[in-house]
Amino acid sequence: MHTDLVAGLVVALDIGGTKIAGALVGGDGRLLVRAQRPTPAREDGETVMRAVEEVLAELSLSPLWAGAQAVGIGSAGPVDAVEGTVSPVNVPGWRGFPLVDRVSRVVGGRPVTLVGDGVAMTAAEHWQGAARGYENALCLVVSTGVGGGLVLGGQVHPGPTGNAGHIGHVSVDLDGDPCACGGRGCVERIASGPHIARRALENGWLPGPDGDTSAAAVAASARAGDPVAVASFERAAQALAAAIAATATxxxxxxxxxxxxVAGAGDILFAPLRRSLATYATLSFVRHLKVTPALTATNAGLLGAAAAAFPHPPHKEASYGVA
Known part of the structure; x- marks a missing residue:
C-alpha cells in the first residue's frame, strides 16, 4: 500500500465500537463533508448496518458525492479483506458480516476497499502524521480496544487479510486474564481504556463527584498524584512497551x-511507556527506537480509510485483497 496519493475524491468510513464516521475526502487529505452516528454495538447486525447506511445517505446529499471515485473502510477487527467481511470483537452482532458487499450496494457499485482500523490509522500517520518519512514503523490505536498496523519498506503492510500489526491481541502476560478475543493476557486486556479504568476501580480508585469512571478520569487522578491511578497507567504502559519491543525485535x-x-493522557502514559521500553528494547538494533504521539488524532480513521481507497500504482489489489 502506497501513500503517495493522487488528486481526487473518495468516500471514507471509520467504523468502531463507539461511533460510525464517514467523510468525503480529497486527494490532499482534506475532509470536505462529514457525517456520524453512534454505533448500536449491542444491537443485531442489521441495526448496525442501518447506522452505516444513514452515514452514507447523509454524505450522498452533498453535491460532491457524485465525484467520489471509490470507498475506503477502516473497521474495528478482525476483518477479512479478501472476503470483504468484518467480525469486530466489540460489535457482537457482526460475525463474518459481508460489509464490503453491503456497502457496495449502497454506493452504486463504486469499488470498496476494506482494512482494519489499526491499518487505517497507520496509513493516516504514514501519509500525514508522525510516521511520515519513515521506512519502518509501528502505529498503535489505544482506545476502547488496542489496534495497530505496520509500515515496512516504506509501504503500509496490511497483510493478506488486512490485520497485520494487530498488536492488541499479542499476549504479554502468559497467565493473565482471559481476553474477549479468546486469548489470555492480551495487550488490549491490560492497556485499553476500559481495562485501565477497571483495574483502577478494582484496586480502590474512587471517581470524582461526577461519577466519571473513564480512563480519562483515571488519567486526571493520576495527574493529581493518586497512586492507584498512576499504577494503572504504569501497568498499561508496561504492556504496550513489551509488545512494541517484541515487534521492533x-x-x-x-x-x-x-x-x-488513551494516548490523550499525555505524559501520564508516555513517561512510563518510555521507561518500560528501555527495559524491554535492549538489543543494539532496537535500543534507539523512537516512541511518539500520533498527529492525525480523531481524523486518523477517516484519513486512513481514504488512503486505502485512492487509486494507487500497481499492486493495490495484491496489497489489499480488494473485494
Whole structure:
C-alpha cells in the first residue's frame, strides 16, 4: 500500500465500537463533508448496518458525492479483506458480516476497499502524521480496544487479510486474564481504556463527584498524584512497551506512533511507556527506537480509510485483497 496519493475524491468510513464516521475526502487529505452516528454495538447486525447506511445517505446529499471515485473502510477487527467481511470483537452482532458487499450496494457499485482500523490509522500517520518519512514503523490505536498496523519498506503492510500489526491481541502476560478475543493476557486486556479504568476501580480508585469512571478520569487522578491511578497507567504502559519491543525485535521498526483516546493522557502514559521500553528494547538494533504521539488524532480513521481507497500504482489489489 502506497501513500503517495493522487488528486481526487473518495468516500471514507471509520467504523468502531463507539461511533460510525464517514467523510468525503480529497486527494490532499482534506475532509470536505462529514457525517456520524453512534454505533448500536449491542444491537443485531442489521441495526448496525442501518447506522452505516444513514452515514452514507447523509454524505450522498452533498453535491460532491457524485465525484467520489471509490470507498475506503477502516473497521474495528478482525476483518477479512479478501472476503470483504468484518467480525469486530466489540460489535457482537457482526460475525463474518459481508460489509464490503453491503456497502457496495449502497454506493452504486463504486469499488470498496476494506482494512482494519489499526491499518487505517497507520496509513493516516504514514501519509500525514508522525510516521511520515519513515521506512519502518509501528502505529498503535489505544482506545476502547488496542489496534495497530505496520509500515515496512516504506509501504503500509496490511497483510493478506488486512490485520497485520494487530498488536492488541499479542499476549504479554502468559497467565493473565482471559481476553474477549479468546486469548489470555492480551495487550488490549491490560492497556485499553476500559481495562485501565477497571483495574483502577478494582484496586480502590474512587471517581470524582461526577461519577466519571473513564480512563480519562483515571488519567486526571493520576495527574493529581493518586497512586492507584498512576499504577494503572504504569501497568498499561508496561504492556504496550513489551509488545512494541517484541515487534521492533521481529521486524526492525524505527518508530512507534501511539494514538487513540488513551494516548490523550499525555505524559501520564508516555513517561512510563518510555521507561518500560528501555527495559524491554535492549538489543543494539532496537535500543534507539523512537516512541511518539500520533498527529492525525480523531481524523486518523477517516484519513486512513481514504488512503486505502485512492487509486494507487500497481499492486493495490495484491496489497489489499480488494473485494
Amino acid at each position: 521481529l521486524v526492525e521498526i524505527d518508530i512507534a506512533v501511539v494514538g487513540g483516546g
